Amino acid sequence: MxxxxxxxxxxxxxxxxxxxxxxxxxxxxxxxxxxxxxxxxxxxxxxxxxxxxxxxxxxxxxxxxxxxxxxxxxxxxxxxxxxxxxxxxxxxxxxxxxxxxxxxxxxxxxxxxxxxxxxxxxxxxxxxxxxxxxxxxxxxxxxxxxxxxxxxxxxxxxxxxxxxxxxxxxxxxxxxxxxxxxxxxxxxxxxxxxxxxxxxxxxxxxxxxxxxxxxxxxxxxxGAQTQYVIPGFTQTPDLIVWSLLAGPLMGIAAYGFSQLTGRARQRAARGWQLPVLALINFTLVGCIAIYLPQVLGNGKGPAQLGFDSQLTLGLAAMLLVAKVLVTTSTLRAGAEGGLLTPALATGALLAIVLGCGWNLVWPGVPLGAFAIVGAAAFLASSMSMPITAIVLVVEFTRVDHDFLVPIILAVVGSVCVSRWCATWGK
Incomplete structure (x- = not known):
């Protein structure tokens, strides 16, 4: 246009x-x-x-x-x-x-x-x-x-x-x-x-x-509400180094996520299969919620927990797998909805997993800081909107201005690698 x-x-x-x-x-x-x-x-x-x-x-x-x-x-x-x-x-x-x-x-x-x-x-x-x-x-x-x-x-x-x-x-x-x-x-x-x-x-x-x-x-x-209330984070040299290294990994993961969700939408149930698969899928999601209630909803809850540094490595990893699974299965069952917040939450959870490993080598960065940077990088690549993703994450969280440096570095690395994966996959 x-x-x-x-x-x-x-x-x-x-x-x-x-x-x-x-x-x-x-x-x-x-x-x-x-x-x-x-x-x-x-x-x-x-x-x-x-x-x-x-x-x-x-x-x-x-x-x-x-x-x-x-x-x-x-x-x-x-x-x-x-x-x-x-x-x-x-x-x-x-x-x-x-x-x-x-x-x-x-x-x-x-x-x-x-x-x-x-x-x-x-x-x-x-x-x-x-x-x-x-x-x-x-x-x-x-x-x-x-x-x-x-x-x-x-x-x-x-x-x-x-x-x-x-x-x-x-x-x-x-x-x-x-x-x-x-x-x-x-x-x-x-x-x-x-x-x-x-x-x-x-x-x-x-x-x-x-x-x-x-x-x-x-x-x-x-009301003039902020979507996510976060602690006061400051950017540090180790976070910048992590952003440079984690960005490409986020790009690979985001490419895989977009491929999974895209194929699920293409094969979404129609006709008589739609009500049958929808009932089975959502009932199974409810069964998962017996043990992981955080999987219910669009992902705002897990994202907030991640930004608050309230997730352990084990819980973040389980929620990451569960979130990708239920999002993909729900699309395949024929339900409709967006992927903005699910992608944001998925990126935050993946960043926490990567950040826990990073803190074993270079400790000191709060897990919530990793989550914010990772959420932006994953959202940018999975939805092919790098500038929008940066602006949305900043407006969602009201994060400190200096955080733009690691966010932008991670987004650039993520988008470049994700697009390379898309070109290579053709």
Missing amino acids: TLPETLPATTQTPSWYRLRLGAVVVLTGVGAGLGGMLLAMLLHAIQHLAYGYGQDALTSHQSFLLGVTSASVQRRVAVMALCGVVAGVGWWLIYRFGRPLVGIRQAVAAQGPVMPAKTTLAHALLQIITVALGSPLGREVAPREVGALVGGSLARRAGLAPEMQRLIIACGAGAGLAAVYNVPLGGAVFVLEVLVGSFSWPAATIALATSAIGAGIAWIGL
């Missing part, structure tokens, strides 16, 4: 068109912000209802992890079996009776199809419900889809040029991401790096405006 020709010079643009464009930008940010806020509030409400913990922890950073840990093992299995029924029947109904789904990347492509409103909303709601019940997939796709749907509808009604409509769809998706995670800069960078794939000042301005508005609107119901 090229941008310079999509935005005519201001002197050549009629005033009515500029007014319409401005109104669409503002309303897209507002709509995406409200959508992201309502989806996040629905997620929290279902979590509390399903696992029976108090409403006073509605926006607590570890509320879901604490809730599932406190719940009885019977309740964990029962809720996950229910999740399997909801996921299997829900997506079977969508694929059987709904209009064909249109992804955001399809919608922003040249002459891309229009996202069907009812099917897209049902798809987004089902993702939120299943993640709230304990699905190991991410929740970020749903608010992005809602934001893109809002933006596309407004742009078409305003009669904007087709190229501008596609840009507004992309910005709506970024605003939805910004709203649900309170990452106004990350949402804008995601638009430019991942959805648009090029840069222009007008596009950057619109992306920044919609993401900032979306994040600000979501504060009404969610």
Whole structure:
């Protein structure tokens, strides 16, 4: 998607068109912000209802992890079996009776199809419900889809040029991401790096405006919260050396993760197999949660534990294997969801495993510092968005500015090796 020709010079643009464009930008940010806020509030409400913990922890950073840990093992299995029924029947109904789904990347492509409103909303709601019940997939796709749907509808009604409509769809998706995670800069960078794939000042301005508005609107119901509360870490020479060495290893692991999840999505169950495999998969995930309750949910709990240096080598290794296993099996069973937080958690867990070994040679770095750097490096390669990953991790954690040095070094090493693996694997 090229941008310079999509935005005519201001002197050549009629005033009515500029007014319409401005109104669409503002309303897209507002709509995406409200959508992201309502989806996040629905997620929290279902979590509390399903696992029976108090409403006073509605926006607590570890509320879901604490809730599932406190719940009885019977309740964990029962809720996950229910999740399997909801996921299997829900997506079977969508694929059987709904209009064909249109992804955001399809919608922003040249002459891309229009996202069907009812099917897209049902798809987004089902993702939120299943993640709230304990699905190991991410929740970020749903608010992005809602934001893109809002933006596309407004742009078409305003009669904007087709190229501008596609840009507004992309910005709506970024605003939805910004709203649900309170990452106004990350949402804008995601638009430019991942959805648009090029840069222009007008596009950057619109992306920044919609993401900032979306994040600000979501504060009404969610507050201006930080996704992860971390201790005060400082970068040290040994952490920088570790980042240089661990980055390439993260790239190899991220390439393997993306291959596994990609193949699982390609072979996802459809037809009568979908409800059957979904019920079996989620029930088995509930059985795993008897011993490892941290596997439930999108991975925010394990990531927070990693950033807090609260994981031992043994527990981190078990959670790493379990997280990759349940994420892949859930995609194969036909469930839908994002991979942003699962990839973040996987990178943090892998970094802790590597960091424990490093501390035997050069002790002194807190495990949480390894986890933050590793999470960024793994996320950057597994989702092919190095700049977005750096910005998101910084906004997620509010980590000290000097931490950018080891994060960037690890991301560069990870992305270079991951892309080399992709080239070699062809």
